[in-house]
Amino acid sequence: MLxxxxxxxxxxxxxMARCQARRGDRVVAYxxxxxxxxxxxxxxxxxxVKCYTPHPPRQFEFLFKAxxxxxxxxxxxxxxxFHGTAEGSALARRLxxxxxxxxxxxxxxxxxxxxxxxxxxxxxxxxxxxxxxxEYCREESSRYWDIDSARMHVLxxxxxxxxxxxxxxxxxRERRALNIDGPVLLYVGRVCEQKGSHVLxxxxxxxxxxxxxxxxxxxxxxxxxxxxxxxxxxxxxxxxGGLYLGPVEEERLAxxxxxxxxxxxxxxxxxxxxxxxxxxxxxxxxxxxxxxxxLRETVPAGCGLRFETGNPEDLARKLxxxxxxxxxxxxxxxxxxxxxxxxxxxxxxxxxxxLALSAGLEREGGLMAGRCSK
Numbered sequence: 001m002l003x004x005x006x007x008x009x010x011x012x013x014x015x016m017a018r019c020q021a022r023r024g025d026r027v028v029a030y031x032x033x034x035x036x037x038x039x040x041x042x043x044x045x046x047x048x049v050k051c052y053t054p055h056p057p058r059q060f061e062f063l064f065k066a067x068x069x070x071x072x073x074x075x076x077x078x079x080x081x082f083h084g085t086a087e088g089s090a091l092a093r094r095l096x097x098x099x100x101x102x103x104x105x106x107x108x109x110x111x112x113x114x115x116x117x118x119x120x121x122x123x124x125x126x127x128x129x130x131x132x133x134x135e136y137c138r139e140e141s142s143r144y145w146d147i148d149s150a151r152m153h154v155l156x157x158x159x160x161x162x163x164x165x166x167x168x169x170x171x172x173r174e175r176r177a178l179n180i181d182g183p184v185l186l187y188v189g190r191v192c193e194q195k196g197s198h199v200l201x202x203x204x205x206x207x208x209x210x211x212x213x214x215x216x217x218x219x220x221x222x223x224x225x226x227x228x229x230x231x232x233x234x235x236x237x238x239x240x241g242g243l244y245l246g247p248v249e250e251e252r253l254a255x256x257x258x259x260x261x262x263x264x265x266x267x268x269x270x271x272x273x274x275x276x277x278x279x280x281x282x283x284x285x286x287x288x289x290x291x292x293x294x295l296r297e298t299v300p301a302g303c304g305l306r307f308e309t310g311n312p313e314d315l316a317r318k319l320x321x322x323x324x325x326x327x328x329x330x331x332x333x334x335x336x337x338x339x340x341x342x343x344x345x346x347x348x349x350x351x352x353x354x355l356a357l358s359a360g361l362e363r364e365g366g367l368m369a370g371r372c373s374k
Contacts, residue, residue: 067088121145
């Protein structure tokens with residue numbers, strides 16, 4: 001949690017926790033660290049658990065220690081909200097009246113492809129609330145686990161308008177620092193085949209072959225967080241005339257969005273939501289996205305353009321359109337800001353409260369009595 005290079009999971013846990021705390025709920029959030037500690041931040045009690053095992057066994061060590069600590073220190077809470085940790089349903093029942101799981105991907109430790117597949121299906125069904133991050137994720141996880149989709153309730157990812165908002169001055173400072181003039185086509189996220197990075201580079205190469213002057217800027221880690229680039233992707237980006245920034249610090253991210261003419265998201269598979277699309281939109285930046293997965297929900301008509309998934313020629317056409325048409329870009333920018341308001345963390349917390357109440361949690365004094373969010 002509180003990763004300096006952000007990440008959708010860390011941001012989701014933190015933003016929901018502090019939103020709930022602002023509403024008067026007692027919120028405890030667990031994460032692992034090099035040393036065990038407890039501290040208060042913006043009304044949230046952060047408890048860090050020290051783990052000794054490497055990944056992936058570390059996840060199970062963390063889960064056991066966190067729930068044991070919760071039992072010793074609190075005995076009972078109203079909701080335990082897990083994120084992407086199906087195993088929690090087997091261990092948390094004696095601690096809470098309601099267990100919830102939200103998730104950005106439905107595989108869970110490689111899912112059905114392991115001997116543990118039937119066990120994970122049973123674990124998922126034991127949760128009171130199953131909350132995939134989009135309609136696309138709901139449909140895919142229902143089909144994958146053969147669980148009635150009516151048992152699943154979408155809880156979208158969100159965006160903080162405090163962090164992400166139109167700020168042309170910050171964008172201009174980034175442009176000057178990077179020595180960039182003219183249109184900027186920005187990609188933020190993991191650099192890999194699944195995210196369509198190869199489609200992005202080929203589409204940009206074709207755009208330049210059309211004689212259109214725009215600069216491609218790529219920000220994010222190669223593959224996954226914690227991995228280092230062996231140089232192949234950064235070389236490929238440089239070969240087409242792009243600029244690779246690597247992972248961007250959390251405090252710099254909004255300014256990076258604000259320097260863009262458009263954000264480009266060319267994912268070819270398993271895009272469950274597309275958080276960066278909503279963050280860019282909150283900054284007034286139109287999005288050019290593949291017609292795939294959760295991007296169909298986060299990039300509707302009027303706030304960006306969608307292109308045929310995996311088709312660099314169609315991507316080049318859409319990029320040329322958005323760069324050349326100032327009036328269309330202005331209208332899409334206005335639509336992007338409106339669309340982002342659907343995903344504020346306040347509205348996401350409203351939705352979570354509705355789901356928790358419908359699942360049987362009682363209110364006390366007009367507030368949810370308390371939550372442990374992990």
